[in-house]
Amino acid sequence: MTQPSRLPAITREQMTPDQTAMLDAILAGPRKNLNGPFVAWIHSPRLGELAQTLGAFCRYDTGLPLRLSELAILATAVAWQSQAEWHIHLPIAIDAGLPADVAEQIRQGATPVFAQRDEHVVWHFATELYRNRRVSDATYAEACAMFGLPVVVNLVGLLGYYALVAMTLNTFGMRAEGQGEGELPFAEPAA
Known part of the structure; x- marks a missing residue:
């Protein structure tokens, strides 16, 4: 994760014991890196600790296949x-079996054409919830x-957790590791 300009850089030596404990838990867990909202959450280690625990469940234990x-x-x-959420998860989605052309339709804001009904159901559930605030x-x-x-x-928990992630990434202007300004999947709003 690149250092966002809205957050002060912090070294391990500057961290409180709670911050280092959170950092160590993230690096020892299934993620093994700070790519995502974790650089921000280190500044609130209790939130970070709770959020990363919820995130591990939402990412790996929902009962949905990884593709969904x-x-x-x-x-x-x-x-x-x-920007960062898309950049991080696009290759994972494609590796898990989501067709690249479907992902591109999603990125462009088009209604994707799904070959599998379960994808259609997840997509409509998520988009209805985000658009209408209801399903x-x-x-x-x-x-x-x-x-x-x-x-x-x-x-619902997965969608809520990743909305928290997206809000964190957007608020602090965070970019994924290796993501240059020329590689942004979405136009940035005018300042």
């Missing part, structure tokens, strides 16, 4: 126009029938 979790994350990145009865029923209620609850 990553689709939901890309829907969130588009909804929030989160229609039909979309809810289809999601429950397809995935079961516990997974639908987890999907």
Whole structure:
């Protein structure tokens, strides 16, 4: 993660014990890097600790296959126009089986054409929730029938967590490691 201009740089030597504990937990966990909101969350280690624990669950244990979790994350990145979130999760989504042309349709704000019904259901669930702040009865029923209620609850949690990530990344102007200004997937709003 590149150092955002809105956050002061902090070295391990400057960190409090809570900050170093959070840093060590992130680096020892499944992520093994600070690419994402963690540079910001180190400044509030209690939030960071709770958020990274929730994030590990939302990313790895929702009951959704990785392809669908990553689709939901890309829907969130588009909804929030989160540069780093998109940059980090696009290759993961494609490696997990989401077609690159579908991902590009999503990035462009088009209605994607899905070959698999489960992708269609996750996409419509996420986009309805972001657009309407509600999910229609039909979309809810289809999601429950397809995935079961516990997974639908987890999907809502995943969407909420990655919205928090996107808000953090956007607020602090964070970019993913290796992401140059010329590689931004979304136009930046005028200042």
